[in-house]
C-alpha cells in the first residue's frame with residue numbers, strides 16, 4: 739500500500755472475494771461512502787503517508803527490501819543498511835515482537851548473503867559486517883527497553899564479520915577493547931582504502947577482522963576528510 743500498489747476489484751463472479759495477510763481490504767459503507775471514493779482516497783499521499791507512519795513493525799523489512807532492490811540494480815561497492823525492527827519493538831516494550839524481529843533480521847542477513855554468493859561480481863569478494871547501534875543492557879528487567887547511562891550494559895555491543903578477507907575464528911572474546919568508532923576505518927581497509935576525518939576522531943582498524951596477510955593493505959587514497967594535497 740505505501741508504495742502505491744493499490745487496485746480496485748469489480749464484477750466478481752459471485753460478489754465474494756478473499757483477503758490475506760498480504761492485502762489490506764477497503765470497501766465503501768452503505769449510506770456513507772462509495773467504493774470508488776474509497777479507492778481514490780486511499781491513493782492520495784495523505785492516506786499513504788499516514789499508513790507508512792502506522793507501520794512500525796514492518797519498518798525494518800521495508801528498509802531491507804528497498805536496500806536489496808538498490809543493491810540488485812545499482813551494484814554499489816559499499817552498502818550501509820540499518821534495520822530497526824528490534825529497536826522499535828524493544829523501546830515500545832513488546833518483547834514477543836522484539837524476538838520475532840531479531841529472528842527476521844537473521845533471515846534477512848541470510849537472504850542477502852546467499853544472494854551475494856550467487857552473483858559473479860560479489861561472490862567471494864564481499865564482506866558483511868554486522869553490528870548494533872547500542873546493546874541490550876543487562877540491568878533491571880526493564881533495561882532492555884532503553885539505553886543510555888541508566889541502562890547498565892547498553893554500551894556493550896557485538897560485531898560480526900563474514901567474508902573472504904576474514905579468518906574463520908568462530909565466536910571470539912578477546913582482552914582487547916574495541917569501539918564502534920573503529921568500524922569506518924575497518925570497512926575502508928576491506929576496500930584497500932584509508933580513512934581519515936579531520937573533524938571527528940577516527941578509531942583504528944580492528945585487526946582481528948582481517949587476515950594477517952591483508953593487514954598491510956596498500957592505502958590508495960583517503961575516503962573522507964583531511965585534504966591530502
Ligand SMILES: [Zn+2]
Pocket residue numbers: 825829872885
Ligand atoms: Zn534504541
